[in-house]
Amino acid sequence: xxxxxxxxxxxxxxxxxxxxxxxxxxxxxxxxxxxxxxxxxxxxxxxxxxxxxxxxxxxxxxxxxxxxxxxxxxxxxxxxxxxxxxxxxxxxxxxxxxxxxxxxxxxxxxxxxxxxxxxxxxxxxxxxxxxxxxx
Numbered sequence: 001x002x003x004x005x006x007x008x009x010x011x012x013x014x015x016x017x018x019x020x021x022x023x024x025x026x027x028x029x030x031x032x033x034x035x036x037x038x039x040x041x042x043x044x045x046x047x048x049x050x051x052x053x054x055x056x057x058x059x060x061x062x063x064x065x066x067x068x069x070x071x072x073x074x075x076x077x078x079x080x081x082x083x084x085x086x087x088x089x090x091x092x093x094x095x096x097x098x099x100x101x102x103x104x105x106x107x108x109x110x111x112x113x114x115x116x117x118x119x120x121x122x123x124x125x126x127x128x129x130x131x132x133x134x135x
Contacts, residue, residue, distance in 0.1 A: 007050055007083055011092055014047040014057065023057035024075035034059055034075050043074050046096070048089055055080040058093060062100060071097035073105045086115045 014020060016038040025031045037043035038059060048056030056078020063070045073093065078085055094103055105121065107113060113123070 007080070009055075009080070009083065009088055010049045011089065011096075012047050012049060014045040016045050019054060020045050020047075020057045020059075023054075023077040024059060025077070027077045028075045031075075037061060037074060046093075048078055048080075048085060050080055050083075054078075056085055056089070058089075060093070060096060062097065063104075067101070069100040071100040071103040073103065084115070086112065087119070090119055 016035055020038075021031050021035065024034060028034055034043070038045055043059050043061035046058050046060065047054050048058070056076070058076035059074040061072050061074055063072055071094070097103060103121075104124070105116060106127075107116070117123075
């Protein structure tokens with residue numbers, strides 16, 4: 001197994017572009033919706049780096065409701081051989097949210113659900129969608 005101590009994983013703010021879109025596209029149904037949020041200033045892009053190499057990307061926004069501010073991980077994607085990016089990066093991602101009382105992540109991936117539960121997240125909702133032929 002690769003020596004993880006050789007990894008220099010860090011997080012840096014970024015800009016929306018082909019690299020960000022390519023990294024988050026597998027995690028979302030509509031990557032253009034993510035782009036629109038970023039371009040409107042409602043969401044921010046961050047890159048996960050191994051040294052100078054971009055290995056991941058995530059997009060964050062803050063929603064407000066009657067219970068206060070909620071951080072939202074809009075989309076995230078990436079990979080680094082020998083590194084669990086969820087376990088190694090999620091605590092740092094949570095710290096990027098200032099003034100929020102909770103963080104929300106939507107996922108359809110059972111493996112990610114298990115990782116999130118291990119990090120203290122819990123299932124809050126399940127969403128069903130039906131495509132209509134007359135619409």
